[in-house]
Amino acid sequence: QVHLVESGGGLVQAGGSLRLSCAASGGTFSTYTVAWFRQAPGKEREFVATISSSGYQTYYADSKKDRFTISRDNGKNTVYLQMNSLKTEDTAVYYCAARRWDGSIWYTREVEYGHWGQGTQVTVSS
Numbered sequence: 393q394v395h396l397v398e399s400g401g402g403l404v405q406a407g408g409s410l411r412l413s414c415a416a417s418g419g420t421f422s423t424y425t426v427a428w429f430r431q432a433p434g435k436e437r438e439f440v441a442t443i444s445s446s447g448y449q450t451y452y453a454d455s456k457k458d459r460f461t462i463s464r465d466n467g468k469n470t471v472y473l474q475m476n477s478l479k480t481e482d483t484a485v486y487y488c489a490a491r492r493w494d495g496s497i498w499y500t501r502e503v504e505y506g507h508w509g510q511g512t513q514v515t516v517s518s
Contacts, residue, residue, distance in 0.1 A: 394419030394507050396488050401512030404478055412473040412512060414488030421469040422446070425493045427505060428462060428473045430484035430514075437487070439500040443471060445493035453500070478516045485511040 400412040414426060427442035441452045441462040450462050461474040471488060489505035499505065 394490050396509035398509040398512040401514045403515045406518050409476045414471040416469045422466040424490040426471040426490045430486045432484040449497045451497045480516050480518050483516050487511045
């Protein structure tokens with residue numbers, strides 16, 4: 393059973409950058425697909441990006457692919473989300489989630505992930 397802990401959130405000015413980390417323990421991390429979701433105040437949780445177990449495949453929500461980069465280091469059991477050119481509308485709680493890798497990268501819905509972290513707050517000020 394994999395356990396996920398996010399970190400790296402904080403307060404940043406618009407146009408700035410942050411790198412979020414999702415550290416995993418308790419499972420064979422390299423066998424899991426990992427995704428980032430986010431939830432802004434008063435809104436539903438939305439998909440941001442996902443990465444395959446090996447790290448060779450990635451998939452982004454259309455509106456995120458130009459500014460966000462997902463990556464992973466299986467040696468460190470960690471997935472990252474590099475966020476650049478941040479906008480005030482990026483303010484949200486960011487969550488990482490994991491599911492067993494089954495050969496498909498196309499999982500973008502919350503219900504498709506069985507393991508979740510507690511979230512990390514990202515606040516972008518104008």
